[in-house]
Amino acid sequence: MVRLEKKEKKEKNNHAVWYDVQTGFIAAHIGNMKLVDDTVEASISARIEAQITTDGQLPQELARVNSWSYNEFCIDAFFHLGILATWTPTNLWTAANSRIRTALDWQLPYIELEKQWPAQQVLPFISNCTIEPDSQCIGSYFDVLRIAANVYNNSTYEDQICKLPGIDCLNNVLNLEYEKNQN
Secondary structure: OHHHHHHHHHOOOHHHHHHHHHHHHHHHHOOOHHHHHHHHHHHHHHHHHHHOOOOOOOHHHHOOOEHHHHHHHHHHHHHHHHHHHOOOOOOOOOHHHHHHHHHHHHHHHHHOOOOOOOOOEOOOOOOOOOOEOOEOOOHHHHHHHHHHHHHOOOHHHHHHHOOOOOOOOOOOOHHHHOOOOOO
16 A cells, blocks of 8 residues: 555656645644645645646646546646645645646636547546537536636636536535635
8 A cells, every 4th residue: 555655646647636635635634734734835846837837738637548537637636735725824726826727727618618629538528428529528627617716706617617518507516515605
């Protein structure tokens, strides 16, 4: 287990980001806030700056055969890392020139179906769904868009939630976990 743990920490893709998320939340759960602080602070250079280009792309995820799936999965990890950071002095929403937001903004035209996904996606992202020019599977962006709408106080993200195919934005159970900001 320790070897696997060290291997995941050294990865240059979503595995490492999720490693930090899990490490941080476990540390917070057991009250080790120094480890939470250290994990979040280290994530700026080791994860955000290393994995998100200045224009918002995630090259390690784009290179995969299921790139849409891994891009969504990785941006989800970065947003959960941002949530973790709210318990620390480090603000990941604005750190590293807001690359977390830049990554979401880079993906937004694809989420909005304005552009066709530029990379390979071999397997369906969601059961019974295929990635085609007019049918991208984007329902899993609900939580990321809600968090972005709240953190950045930007209605563009909130408005996009109700456009997600197959999502009942008003009655979705995710509204219980990720409440709409009332500001």
